[in-house]
Amino acid sequence: MxxxxxxxxxxxxxxxxxxxxxxxxxxxxxxxxxxxxxxxxxxxxxxxxxxxxxxxxxxxxxxxxxxxxxxxxxxxxxxxxxxxxxxxxxxxxxxxxxxxxxxxxxxxxxxxxxxxxxxxxxxxxxxxxxxxxxxxxxxxxxDISKKRRIVNKMKGNAGIPLSPPPYGYIKNLEDPRFWVIDPEAAEVVRCIYRLALEGNGPLQIATALGTMGGAEPLGLSNQQGRL
Missing domain, CATH: 3.40.50.1390 (Resolvase, N-terminal catalytic domain)
Structure with a gap:
């Protein structure tokens, strides 16, 4: 070195x-x-x-x-x-x-x-x-590492998420430990699943979302290549 x-x-x-x-x-x-x-x-x-x-x-x-x-x-x-x-x-x-x-x-x-x-x-x-x-x-x-694993296991068993909420969910304002459905984003997620079940690929789904006008307001324009 x-x-x-x-x-x-x-x-x-x-x-x-x-x-x-x-x-x-x-x-x-x-x-x-x-x-x-x-x-x-x-x-x-x-x-x-x-x-x-x-x-x-x-x-x-x-x-x-x-x-x-x-x-x-x-x-x-x-x-x-x-x-x-x-x-x-x-x-x-x-x-x-x-x-x-x-x-x-x-x-x-x-x-x-x-x-x-x-x-x-x-x-x-x-x-x-x-x-x-x-x-x-x-x-x-x-010891700290062991205690952290135990705490995470207890949280998991209690249904408490251990990561930030994914797209489609937000933290519960009344109890930030838990997630609740984000109605607006959830509709986009449902739409993506419907399009996928109809046989559309990632590019077609991204194009469809853009055409429907939902991409920009929901912050999806930068994610189209990953859908």
Whole structure:
């Protein structure tokens, strides 16, 4: 991997990551809050030449994150001398991959790692609890994923849709969790089915809808090629 951007030598990387699940924790885990924490921590340790690498809305269970990959490329190119993160879970929630970073990759490239909230600083010696923290971070991600599947299954069993309403339906104004038929769009859907049952193909159906004058007001003019 090579860096696509040229950075100054000995720059300090401030890496912030937020997944959709982390966002539920509120302001404490927000990207803006992470940036404030990282800038202060870097300044306190004498690092002023810094650059942010950010992944917003991306889970830590994958290491294929654009901002993270750019940071790794910059490290491999020799530009980065230190990496600051709010906590180890920002690096990722994969125990094996994060372990490779902290125990092999960063030391190999002579990069100082500081995880502010976890009290980890590689220049101050090894933290015996770091592997356990990585394990718990991975467990957290798996637990969240398991709970989400359970919640989705319960919603499905209760008849609650798990996706946005398709064409022909709209959200129920009285209870947005459920769908109700959109009368105007539903008539177009019924018309499409009638035309299809009569043996018409997609092009003929699109032409017929346009001829009937229903395409434009119902927003179908841009969808004719997909009908």
């Amino acid at each position: 090579t860096a696509n951007t040229t950075y100054p030598d000995n720059i300090t990387a401030l890496y912030a990551r937020l997944s959709q699940e982390d966002a539920l924790d509120g302001e404490s885990n927000s990207i803006a809050n992470q940036k404030k924490i990282l800038q202060k921590a870097a300044k306190d340790k004498g690092y002023t030449d810094t650059i942010f690498f950010v992944d917003d809305g991306i889970t830590g269970t994958t290491m294929k994150r654009p901002g993270f990959q750019k940071m790794i490329a910059a490290i491999e190119a020799g530009y980065i001398s230190a990496v600051f993160v709010k906590d180890l879970s920002r690096l990722g929630r994969n125990y094996i991959e994060v372990g490779k970073l902290t125990e092999e990759f960063f030391p190999l490239h002579d990069v100082r790692l500081v995880a502010v909230s976890d009290g980890v600083d590689s220049d101050e010696g090894e933290d015996d609890f770091t592997p356990f923290k990585n394990i718990m971070n991975e467990y957290y991600a798996k």
